[in-house]
Structures are given as structure tokens and as C-alpha cells.
Amino acid sequence: MKILLYNPDNGVTRNFMPHLWMFLLQALTPAGHEVTLIDGNAQPMDEEGLARYVREHNIDLVGIGAMTRMIAKAYRMADAVRAVGVKVVMGGPHVTELADEALGRDGGPRHADAVALGEADETWPRIVEDAARGTLKDVYKPVDDFGQERKPSLQAYPEIPWDKIKLDQFNLLPGMLQPLLKRLGGGWGAFRIVPVESGRGCPYGCEFCTVTGFFGDSIRFRTNESVVNELLLLKARARVEGGQIAVFFIDDNFAINVKRTKSLLRDIIAADAQVHWVAQISANLLRDEELVDLIAAAGGKWIFIGMESIDPANLKDVNKGFNKPGEYAVVLDRLAQRNVFAITSFIFGMDNDTVGVAERTLKEIRTWPPGLPIFGLLTPLPATPLYERLEAAGRLTRPKHWQEFIPFAMAHTPLKMSIEEAHNEVRIGWANFYSPEAIEKAVDSIKPLGYRINIFIARLCFRGIYFPQMGSFAWMKTIVENRRTILKLIRQGFGARFHAAAQSIVSEPATAQQR
Secondary structure, eight states: OEEEEEEOOOSSOSOOOOOHHHHHHHHHSOTTOEEEEEETTTSOOOHHHHHHHHHHTTOOEEEEEOOGGGHHHHHHHHHHHHHTTOEEEEESHHHHHOHHHHHTTTSSOOOOSEEEOSOOTTHHHHHHHHHHHTOOOSEEOOBOTTSOBOOOOSSSOOOOOTTTSOOGGGOOSOTTTHHHHHHHOTTTTOEEEEEEOSEEOOSOOOTTOSHHHHHOSSOEEOOHHHHHHHHHHHHHHHHHHTSEEEEEEOOSSTTSSHHHHHHHHHHHHHTTOOOOEEEEOOGGGGGOHHHHHHHHHTTEEEEEEEEEOSOHHHHHHTTOTTOOGGGHHHHHHHHHTTTOEEEEEEEESOTTOOTTHHHHHHHHHTTSOSOEEEEEEOOOOTTSHHHHHHHHTTOBSSTTGGGGOOTTOOSBOOSSSOHHHHHHHHHHHHHHHSSHHHHHHHHHTOOSHHHHHHHHHHHHHHHHHHSOOOSHHHHHHHHHHTHHHHHHHHHHHHHHHHHHHHHHHHHHHHHHHHO
16 A cells, blocks of 8 residues: 655745654554655645645555644645545644544534544554555544553654655755855755654643643653664764754653653763754753753753743743743853753743733843744644633634634734734744844854854744745845855855864974974
8 A cells, every 4th residue: 555644834934844753654654555755844735736646656545644733734635635535544633632623523524534643653553454454444542441542652662764764855954055055064065953752741731732632741751772773873874964964852841851861861972872952841950950961962952942931920820830030041051051052932922911022021032142032922722721711711813723824823812912912022023033133143142163053044944934935035035134144154164174274284294293
């Protein structure tokens, strides 16, 4: 049987990393089946294009996974595939919570022949076998012999052949920058981010988050050995290709068990398996100096911190009172001292926010080491405590906002500002920190060339989360706007190479004389 696993584009930007679920299910597919992967972010397709691909390649089964923001596109693509007579199975957090919507049991159209609820590690092989026999069921759910939901263990984790998978399409660098960066040396002609997980689950239960509902509040971990082996594969590939490969640990909180995380980081160091990596860690766990030392020594370069707000009242409202805004600066300085920088996320439109929240937040951020701040709006995702609270209060303005995804648009009324005012606060945040002047200032504040290039590329890519950078013209405009910073990096790069060559020439006679 020929199987296609398809991930729809996110409708915002093509600056992304591949989604792990496709590679994981490919590795879990029983022998004897051919699996193809298409990520809509790397290979844009419309409904007609996907239907044509399925017909021309004689695909027998299509698996589609999507988060809430992608679900409208996912449904359209699923409809197109089913229209040509091919079965579709859908999964992911949104479908898990709203299975009746996908199956057409809520009065709307049916989009899927089957749905996989929750984590599909155990159910996917069963789905494939049933599809091959023509006995596909409507719903697949991982349950034990007593009908209770069962979370898969990660101890026997499948091997994903990262050394063989084609990753060319996932190069984050715009084509027009690649020749320049190649000439700077250091393998900057390519830069790819690869998703790796070391564990699943989160006990915190933040009001707006879907993680605890989907993965559960108990934490499951892979063995240190399997994670280290995966990093060694990626490190070897980067060395052979002469490009940059970074890992994004997609664990919802990489250091939720600090003792275990320290053990993993020590094993990474002992095996010389360091690659540059990013991980999500809450600020309260970064109080641990030894943990931060190990993060830096094990290859950590960026830490994603969900700060959400600088207002303790907001944090308490959404069940994230363990965040202490007074500690943010200390945590970020501690990381920066070790050349580890932060991706800091903020949510505007929370119940205690008023007009001017963006500038108040920016004022704090400007006192911190350079990083990657990102700004979003409080979004009630289905089945979260936030959604239920706002629905009960009659505050939802678009109860099924996912059916027409609009980037950076509120779906409920804030308490202390209007919807339009909240939208403007987000615009102020992005415009201030991703302007050419702000990017130049961030790059200038860092000395080593590698780190300067790193933050420059990261800022350009993150800029595309809010400001569309989907096509060549948009990228060209962005590059022209940032030409001053690019020229500085080029001068420093060639200057460093010239200096190294000069030092070599100067030292050569002395070396010969000693011989």
C-alpha cells in the first residue's frame, strides 16, 4: 500500500522546521508499505495539486495531522483527497478534542474516513493494517484492556534515519543569502532545524494550553542513549554536508525533571554529541546554576521561555503563577553569560492588560540581553479551561474561530481593552523588535561572528512569523532593508579570514626556524 503523510502549511510563514509526527509515523509503519512525506510549508500545494499528486502516484491512504490553526486548511485538503476516492485518516490535538467535527457528526460535512485520537504511536500500525484490509474504523484510540486511555512508553523509541532523510527543502536560509554566507565560512551555506523529542507530558496545566490535555500530566522519557544516538547521527550529517543543523527539542518542558535533564546533558557531553540546540524550559527551572552550565556545555544555544506577561495578576489568572516576572532579567543574564540566548514569548489581550501593555513590556525587554521576543494574542483553543471559561461567560466572539483561521486575530473580547486595541499592541511589539534598526542593534551587541550571524538569521526568520515572507519579493525587500547589518557581517567575516591568513603567514617562518 502507498501511504502519503501530509502536513498542511500554517498559513503564516515558510520559516519553519519539519514536523516530527510525520517522521515518527513513517518509522512506525509496518514493513511492506511505501510512505511518502509532504510538508505543505516546504512544498506548497492547493487542493487541486494534492488531489492530482494522490491520483498520479496511486496513493492508497493519506494521513493528515494538524493543530487548530491549520485545521481549516487540513479539512479542505482532506475533502479534495476524498473526492478522488482515497481514504483519509486525520489526527492531532484538534481532531482529538473535536473528533465529531472531523467525522461530520456535529451536523457539518465529513472530512475524514477515520480519526486517530491522542498519541498515535500504538494505533498507527493498526490503522495501516485495517486500511490495507479495507476494514478502516471510524475512531482509533489508544486504550488498555479495561478501556482506559493508555499513554505510550517512550523507552522503545523507533529509530528515525536522520542521516538518510532528504532535508534540502528545509534550508531556512533564503536562496539569495546562501552564496554570501557560504563565503563567510563556518558552514553557513545551509541552516536546518530538526525536531527531536526526549520526553512528553506537562504537569503544569496552564489555562490556555492544550499540552496537558493531549499528552497528559505525567512525564514519560526516552532513554538517554536513544537521544544521544540521534544527536550523533545529526552531528555526523552536519559534518559531512558542511552545513549547520540545529535541533529543536520539542518537549513541552525540556527540564521538567531537572535531575533527569542533567543526566541527559552529561551523557551528551560524555559522548561528544553536542549539536546546537533549542529547547523549551520554564523560567522557574532556570534558577539552577548547574543546569544552566550543563545546557551551555551540551550545545544549548537558544532557550524558549513562555514568559507570557510581566504582570503577576495575568499569570495567576491563567494558572501560570510559577512564573515570577521579577526573576526574568536574572534568568536571561545567567543564560547570556554562557552565550545562551532566549526566545521569549508574550501574550497580549489577557484579562489584566490595558492599552500600552506592549510598550510596558518592550521597556522591560530592552533591559535584557538580545534575544528573540515573540508576541501573540490570548487564544481560546477548544477543550482548554480558557475556552470553557470564556464560553461560560459569553465572551467568545468567534466560537469556532478555527473554521476561518485569521492570523493574529482575537476570538473573544478582552476585559480592559477592545479587540482592535489588542491587535495594535501585538503590531507594536513586532514592529519595534523586528525593524532593521532593532535587528542591527541586536547584532551589534554581540561580538563573536558566529553568534552575530546566528541572531541575525534567527531575527530574519522569526520576523516572518508576523510579517509575511512567503515569496522571493518579500525576502528581497527584507534583505535590502537589512543591508547595513549584512555588510557589517560580511566585512567582519572576510576580516577574520584575512587576519587568520596573515597570522599563518607570519608564523610560518618562525615555525620553520624552530625546525
